[in-house]
Amino acid sequence: MSLEQISMRVDSRLLNELDQIAKSEFKRRSDVVRDALVAHVKHEIEIRQIKEMVTKQFLEGKLCFDDFARIVSFDIAQQIKVGKETLEESIERAKKDSKRNL
Amino acid sequence: MPKKTQKETYETIVVGDTSALISLAVGSVLLKCLRISRILIPKEVYTELSEISQYNDVHGKAAQEIIRMISNGNIEVDEVEHVDKINELVSGYSRINEGEAEALILAQEKSIPILITDDFRSIPDLKKNSGDVEIHLSIYLLARLVLEKIITIAEAQDALIRISKGRSWESAAIYNLAKKYINELK
Numbered sequence: 001m002s003l004e005q006i007s008m009r010v011d012s013r014l015l016n017e018l019d020q021i022a023k024s025e026f027k028r029r030s031d032v033v034r035d036a037l038v039a040h041v042k043h044e045i046e047i048r049q050i051k052e053m054v055t056k057q058f059l060e061g062k063l064c065f066d067d068f069a070r071i072v073s074f075d076i077a078q079q080i081k082v083g084k085e086t087l088e089e090s091i092e093r094a095k096k097d098s099k100r101n102l
Numbered sequence: 103m104p105k106k107t108q109k110e111t112y113e114t115i116v117v118g119d120t121s122a123l124i125s126l127a128v129g130s131v132l133l134k135c136l137r138i139s140r141i142l143i144p145k146e147v148y149t150e151l152s153e154i155s156q157y158n159d160v161h162g163k164a165a166q167e168i169i170r171m172i173s174n175g176n177i178e179v180d181e182v183e184h185v186d187k188i189n190e191l192v193s194g195y196s197r198i199n200e201g202e203a204e205a206l207i208l209a210q211e212k213s214i215p216i217l218i219t220d221d222f223r224s225i226p227d228l229k230k231n232s233g234d235v236e237i238h239l240s241i242y243l244l245a246r247l248v249l250e251k252i253i254t255i256a257e258a259q260d261a262l263i264r265i266s267k268g269r270s271w272e273s274a275a276i277y278n279l280a281k282k283y284i285n286e287l288k
Contacts, residue, residue, distance in 0.1 A: 048271055055275045076272060082229070083222045083239075083276040090238040091283050093216070094245035097114060101138070101250055 055080055114139040114216070114246075117209040119202050120150040121220040122240040123177075127164035128268075129261030132171065134252050135243045142178045142214065144204035160268055182207045195227040202228060209235045218242055220265075222273055240265075241280050248287050258284045 010018070022032045054071045057063040058080065069077035118126075118141050126132040135141065151172075155165035171177045182188060182204050191203035198206075202224050209217045210233055217232070219225065220240050228237050244261060247253045253261075259281050266277035 052271050052275065055272070056278075059275060059279050078226060079222050080272055080275060082226045083272070084279060086225055086229075086237060086239055087241060087276055087280055087283065089236070090242040091245050091287075093236065093238060094242050094249060095287075098246050098249035 051076075059084060115142060115214050116140075116216040116218050116238075116243070117142050117144070117205050117212075117214050117235075118147070118177075118240075119143075119205040119217070119219040119221065120147050120154070122218040123147070123151070123168050124154070124161055124164045125220045125240040125265045126243060127167050128160055129240075129244065129265045131244060131247060131253060131257075131261050132168065133176070134247055136171075136176055137252060138246050138250060139243060140178065141176075142180055142208065142212070143172075144182055144201070144208045145179060146201045146204040148172065148179050150201045180208060180212070183211055191231060195224075195231070197224045197227050198231075199224070206232065206235060216242065220269075220273065222270075222276060239276075239280075241284075244280075245284060245287060248284060255284060255287065 018029060018032060021027075022029045025032065027035075051072050054063060054068060058065070058068040058077070065077060065081060068080075072080075116139050123132065123141070123143070126135055148169075151165045151168050154161055155169055156162065157165075168177065172179060184207060187207045188200065188203045191198050191206065192200055199221075202219060202221060205217055205219070206228055208214070213234075215234070216236050216238055217228070218238050218240050219228065225237060241262075244258050248255055248258045262277050262281050262284065266274040269277070
C-alpha cells in the first residue's frame with residue numbers, strides 16, 4: 001500500500017490543541033491526524049455495518065419501524081420504507097402490464 | 103389505455119430520470135427494455151447524463167451508452183412546457199432535483215402514467231406530488247423483461263448485482279430485496 005500526501009487547512013485554535021495533544025503523546029502532528037482519521041473511518045464502517053444489519057432485519061419484518069428509525073434516523077428509515085413499498089408496487093405493476101402482452 | 107402496436111403487444115411509455123436510466127444501462131438491459139417500452143426523458147436529464155458521461159467510471163460509461171441511444175433516436179428527449187411547476191417542486195422539496203422535477207412534470211403534461219426513478223431519497227416527495235403519475239423503480243422494466251421472457255431470472259439477478267455496486271448502502275438494501283422478489287417471478 002502506498003502512502004499519499006494530503007494537505008488541509010485548519011483553524012489556528014484547533015491546530016494549537018492538536019499540537020498540545022501531539023506533545024503530550026510524544027507524537028508528531030501528522031501522526032495524531034492520521035490516527036484520528038483511521039479511527040473515524042473505522043467508526044464509520046462499523047456504523048454502516050450496523051445500519052446494514054438493522055435494515056436487513058427491518059426489510060425482513062423482524063424489526064418495527066420505530067426501532068429501525070431510532071437506529072438509522074427517521075429520514076433514512078422513511079426512505080427505506082417507501083423504497084420497499086415502491087419496489088412492491090413496481091413488481092405488481094410489471095405483472096399487470098406483462099399479462100396484457102402474454 | 104395503452105395502444106396495441108403492429109407486433110400485437112401493448113406499447114408502454116415511461117418517463118425515466120437519470121438514476122433509473124443509469125441503473126438499466128449498468129445492468130446491461132436498457133436496450134432490451136426498449137422492446138417493451140418507449141422511454142422519454144426531459145432535457146434536464148439529458149444534461150445530467152452529459153455531465154455524468156465525463157466521469158471515467160461505470161456510471162460514466164453507462165451515461166455514454168444512454169447518450170448514444172438518444173442520438174440514435176432510441177430514447178426520446180422532450181421539453182417541459184410549465185417551467186414554473188419545476189421551480190415550485192425544486193424550491194419546495196430539497197430532495198427533488200431539477201432532473202426529477204422535469205421528469206415528473208413531463209409525465210404529467212404528456213399523460214404518461216409511469217415515471218421510473220432509482221433515486222430513493224426523492225421518492226417520498228415525488229409521490230406526494232405525483233398526481234395521476236405512478237412512481238416506480240427501474241425494477242418495473244427489469245421485472246417485465248423477466249415476465250415477458252426477454253431475459254432469464256439469472257440475468258435479472260446479475261443486472262441487480264451490477265446496479266447495486268457503486269450505490270449507497272440504503273439503495274443496495276432495496277436492490278438486494280429486489281433480487282428476492284425477482285426470484286419469485288417464476
